[in-house]
Amino acid sequence: MAAAHRARRRSLGGLVLLVTSALVAAVITTSTGSGAAPADAAVVAQSWSDEFDGPSGSAPDAGKWTLETGGSGFGNHELQYYTGGSSNAALDGQGHLVITAKRNTNANLSCWYGTCQYTSARMNTARTFTQAYGHFESRIKIPRGQGIWPAFWMLGNDLGSAGWPNSGEIDIMENIGREPGTVHGTIHGPGYSGAGGIGAPYSLPGGQAFADDFHVFAVDWSPGGITWSVDGRAYQTRTQADLGGNRWVFDHPFFLILNLAVGGDWPGSPDGSSSFPQTMVVDYVRASTSNGPGRxxxxxxxxxxxxxxxxxxxxxxxxxxxxxxxxxxxxxxxxxxxxxxxxxxxxxxxxxxxxxxxxxxxxxxxxxxxxxxxxxxxxxxxxxxxxxxxxxxxxxxxxxxxxxxxxxxxxxxxxxxxxx
Structure with a gap:
C-alpha cells in the first residue's frame, strides 16, 4: 500500500553540498563509540545515541547534528524557514530536545513565496553518523494542528553523488496534523518516490492522539527488509518483493534527520484552527548495529x-x-x-x-x-x-x-x- 501522500521532502543545494563535502573529507563515520554492550545483553550493540542531556536553552550537540537552514520549500512548498543556533531547536534541561515551529517576526527572512510566515528547525547526522542496517528509534511527543508536519527519517549517504531518489529514503515516522491519531512509515527509491512511495499508516486505538504523549517510533533494517514499529508493535515489513521490479536501494549507509515542517503539499497550510508555537519534543534518538536489534x-x-x-x-x-x-x-x-x-x-x-x-x-x-x-x-x-x-x-x-x-x-x- 502506498502511503507517501506528498512530494519528496528533499534538501536542496545545501544538504547535497553538505553530504558531498562530508564524503570528500571522509568525516562521515559509522560509529561514535558508545561503549561495549553488557555481557548479559550481548545481542545489543548500540552504535550511536543522543539522550539530549544538557543545560536548558543550549543548542543541539554540534558534534552529532548539523542544523540545516533556509526557506526553499524543500521540494514540497513548505512554508517555514529553518534556522540555525538554538532559536528553534534547543535542549530543555530535562533530557529533551525541543524543536519549535512558530510565527516569524523577522522581516528579513525570505522564503520561496516571499517573507517567511514561520520558522522551525531541521537537523541531520550526515557529517557525523551514518550506518547501514540495524535498529533505529526515537521517543517523541509530536505537535498537533492543521498544517503541522513532524518527521523522523533517513537519507542515503550517497545523496550528493547518486541524487534523490536513487540514494533512497526511509521515513521512520511522519505525521500530518489533520490525522492526529495516525503516523506513516514509507520508503522511497527509483520508481517508487514521492506520491508513489511504498509504506503504510499506523493508527492509535480509541481515537487517541499522538500529541498527547510520548511514543517510540522505530525501524529494524536488515539486508532482507525493513520493519516499522510504534511502541514495540510492528505494523509493516517491506522487502524487494514489494517494489514491482524496481531497484532496492537500501544496502548502504544512511544518515538520520529530525524536522518539523509547516505547510506543504501533503499536510496543506495552517488554518484558523492552527495555533502556534507548536513543539516536537524528542526524548532520545538511538541506533544499534546489525549484530544487535535489526539482525x-x-x-x-x-x-x-x-x-x-x-x-x-x-x-x-x-x-x-x-x-x-x-x-x-x-x-x-x-x-x-x-x-x-x-x-x-x-x-x-x-x-x-x-x-x-x-x-x-x-x-x-x-x-x-x-x-x-x-x-x-x-x-x-x-x-x-x-x-x-x-x-x-x-x-x-x-x-x-x-x-x-x-x-x-x-x-x-x-x-x-x-x-x-
Whole structure:
C-alpha cells in the first residue's frame, strides 16, 4: 500500500553540498563509540545515541547534528524557514530536545513565496553518523494542528553523488496534523518516490492522539527488509518483493534527520484552527548495529536445527518448533530493539504470558507485552523477560517438529541458541 501522500521532502543545494563535502573529507563515520554492550545483553550493540542531556536553552550537540537552514520549500512548498543556533531547536534541561515551529517576526527572512510566515528547525547526522542496517528509534511527543508536519527519517549517504531518489529514503515516522491519531512509515527509491512511495499508516486505538504523549517510533533494517514499529508493535515489513521490479536501494549507509515542517503539499497550510508555537519534543534518538536489534536470520539450536513457524503460517497461536534449516521466511527471525523476536510479521510469544515451566511458545500478533520480550545472553540463552525463563526444546530433543516452550534455565544444550 502506498502511503507517501506528498512530494519528496528533499534538501536542496545545501544538504547535497553538505553530504558531498562530508564524503570528500571522509568525516562521515559509522560509529561514535558508545561503549561495549553488557555481557548479559550481548545481542545489543548500540552504535550511536543522543539522550539530549544538557543545560536548558543550549543548542543541539554540534558534534552529532548539523542544523540545516533556509526557506526553499524543500521540494514540497513548505512554508517555514529553518534556522540555525538554538532559536528553534534547543535542549530543555530535562533530557529533551525541543524543536519549535512558530510565527516569524523577522522581516528579513525570505522564503520561496516571499517573507517567511514561520520558522522551525531541521537537523541531520550526515557529517557525523551514518550506518547501514540495524535498529533505529526515537521517543517523541509530536505537535498537533492543521498544517503541522513532524518527521523522523533517513537519507542515503550517497545523496550528493547518486541524487534523490536513487540514494533512497526511509521515513521512520511522519505525521500530518489533520490525522492526529495516525503516523506513516514509507520508503522511497527509483520508481517508487514521492506520491508513489511504498509504506503504510499506523493508527492509535480509541481515537487517541499522538500529541498527547510520548511514543517510540522505530525501524529494524536488515539486508532482507525493513520493519516499522510504534511502541514495540510492528505494523509493516517491506522487502524487494514489494517494489514491482524496481531497484532496492537500501544496502548502504544512511544518515538520520529530525524536522518539523509547516505547510506543504501533503499536510496543506495552517488554518484558523492552527495555533502556534507548536513543539516536537524528542526524548532520545538511538541506533544499534546489525549484530544487535535489526539482525534478521535463522535461530539455530540443538542438533543444528532451526527455530521454525509450523507450516509457515502467520495465524495467531501457530506453534513454534524445531525444523531442518531451509532458509525460508518461516525461519527468518528479526531481533527488535524493543526486545521482540519476529517472523512473518508477528512475534515470538509465551502463551497467556505464563511463567510456568512448559509454557507453550507460539507466534502471535505483536502487542508490546513482556510475554513477547526476550533477552539474548552472552551464554547463548534466549530468555523471556516476562517469565524469566529460557526458550527450551521440549524433552531435550532435536527431532524435526519438536515443540518449543519456556523452562527454568538449566544451561542445557536444548536451551542454547545461535543467532545466524
Amino acid at each position: 534478521t536470520g535463522p535461530i539455530v539450536g540443538i542438533g543444528g536445527m532451526c527455530v521454525d513457524v509450523a507450516g509457515a503460517s502467520d495465524a495467531d497461536r501457530t506453534p513454534i518448533q524445531l525444523h531442518n534449516c531451509t532458509g525460508n521466511p518461516a525461519q527468518q527471525w528479526t531481533v527488535g530493539g524493543d526486545g521482540t523476536v519476529r517472523a512473518l510479521g508477528k512475534c515470538l510469544d509465551v502463551a497467556g504470558g505464563s511463567g510456568a515451566d512448559g509454557a507453550v511458545v507460539q507466534l502471535y500478533t505483536c502487542n508490546g507485552t513482556n510475554a513477547q520480550k526476550w533477552t539474548y545472553t552472552a551464554a547463548h540463552d534466549l530468555t523471556n523477560v516476562g517469565a524469566n525463563k529460557c526458550l527450551d526444546a521440549k524433552g531435550n530433543s532435536s527431532a524435526d517438529g519438536t515443540r518449543l516452550q519456556t523452562w527454568t534455565c538449566t544451561g542445557g544444550a536444548n536451551q542454547k541458541w545461535t543467532l545466524g
